[in-house]
Amino acid sequence: MSLEGKVAIVTGSGRGLGLSYAQELARQGAAVVINDVDAGVAAEAVESITAAGGQAVAVVAPVGSTETAMALVAAAVENFGRLDILVTNAGVLRDKSILKMTDEDFDLVINVHLRGTFTCVREAYAYFKENGIAGRIIAIGSPTGQRGNFGQTNYAAAKSGIVGMVRTWALEMKRAGVTVNAVIPVAATAMTKTVPYFAKAVEAEERGEAMPDFFRKTLGFGTSDDVAGLIAFLASDAAGNVNGQAIGAGGDRLQLWSHPEAIESEFNDGGWDYATLQERFPFAGNLQSVGENFPELPAELQPEPAAK
Numbered sequence: 001m002s003l004e005g006k007v008a009i010v011t012g013s014g015r016g017l018g019l020s021y022a023q024e025l026a027r028q029g030a031a032v033v034i035n036d037v038d039a040g041v042a043a044e045a046v047e048s049i050t051a052a053g054g055q056a057v058a059v060v061a062p063v064g065s066t067e068t069a070m071a072l073v074a075a076a077v078e079n080f081g082r083l084d085i086l087v088t089n090a091g092v093l094r095d096k097s098i099l100k101m102t103d104e105d106f107d108l109v110i111n112v113h114l115r116g117t118f119t120c121v122r123e124a125y126a127y128f129k130e131n132g133i134a135g136r137i138i139a140i141g142s143p144t145g146q147r148g149n150f151g152q153t154n155y156a157a158a159k160s161g162i163v164g165m166v167r168t169w170a171l172e173m174k175r176a177g178v179t180v181n182a183v184i185p186v187a188a189t190a191m192t193k194t195v196p197y198f199a200k201a202v203e204a205e206e207r208g209e210a211m212p213d214f215f216r217k218t219l220g221f222g223t224s225d226d227v228a229g230l231i232a233f234l235a236s237d238a239a240g241n242v243n244g245q246a247i248g249a250g251g252d253r254l255q256l257w258s259h260p261e262a263i264e265s266e267f268n269d270g271g272w273d274y275a276t277l278q279e280r281f282p283f284a285g286n287l288q289s290v291g292e293n294f295p296e297l298p299a300e301l302q303p304e305p306a307a308k
């Protein structure tokens with residue numbers, strides 16, 4: 001089933017995962033609006049798609065504002081006559097532990113990821129509703145948003161917020177036939193290349209070799225292209241009954257994430273007052289873990305010690 005005749009916007013698609021998503025959507029037949037803050041990479045992305053026989057234009061503007069969201073939808077309609085698919089992928093990191101994180105670090109990350117997703121989705125959905133289009137919205141989360149991660153207060157807030165919005169939008173947009181899903185990717189990109197834990201995988205990719213199985217299978221860590229198939233699938237008619245889901249992809253692995261559920265309920269006549277809880281906190285034996293659990297790397301895949 002092809003995406004021929006469909007039109008997509010992919011934010012932050014000048015490089016990394018967004019570029020792979022845009023190229024795959026174009027390979028499957030969709031015309032694509034590329035978006036990035038970096039004009040150079042945006043132009044190269046358009047060129048890579050048109051050189052392969054696809055259709056693409058670029059909008060160079062920072063997502064976050066309503067103006068950019070409007071410009072993106074307008075570019076889709078003016079250049080290709082319609083809009084069917086929105087992928088909100090643009091992102092930045094400003095990692096610091098909380099005492100070092102400034103207001104600016106917090107606001108920037110929230111603005112690009114959370115507000116950028118909100119404003120683009122609101123604009124796309126208004127267009128879908130007005131034109132009776134059973135559109136596809138794919139928002140990008142992160143394992144950090146699902147589980148928390150040291151040094152990523154701003155990013156965790158934004159990414160868990162995005163999945164929270166997806167759950168809400170899946171309810172609000174269902175009657176219009178629009179689906180909204182979150183993809184939780186993991187891949188070697190500029191964002192992850194500097195993490196020492198992934199160094200051997202990134203080096204293998206840069207040499208043009210396949211990444212070791214430990215990364216692709218045990219960690220679910222691979223290339224940007226590994227995630228792109230899922231994006232195109234969720235954008236297709238075949239995924240019409242997939243709504244409100246959070247689906248992880250990376251390397252050889254695909255994962256279905258649960259949404260938070262109450263896992264234990266305890267009742268006390270008259271309620272749980274301070275004194276009762278002091279005496280009997282019922283969940284002490286069932287406290288939940290936080291953070292991702294990274295297994296130790298096999299010796300041959302350990303990063304080289306940093307030069308002194």
Ligand SMILES: NC(=O)c1ccc[n+]([C@@H]2O[C@H](COP(=O)([O-])OP(=O)(O)OC[C@H]3O[C@@H](n4cnc5c(N)ncnc54)[C@H](O)[C@@H]3O)[C@@H](O)[C@H]2O)c1
Pocket residue numbers: 011012013014015016017018035036037038041061062063064088089090091092112140141142143184185186187188189190191192
């Ligand atoms: N790489 C991973 O393993 C990983 C894991 C989880 C989530 N993600 C998410 O996937 C998305 C893409 O990440 P990536 O690793 O490809 O990053 P990347 O840094 O390689 O690419 C992000 C792109 O977004 C652009 N951008 C930044 N701010 C923008 C803005 N305001 N408006 C438009 N474009 C903007 C950048 O110029 C860049 O080209 C992000 O949302 C990221 O949080 C990535």
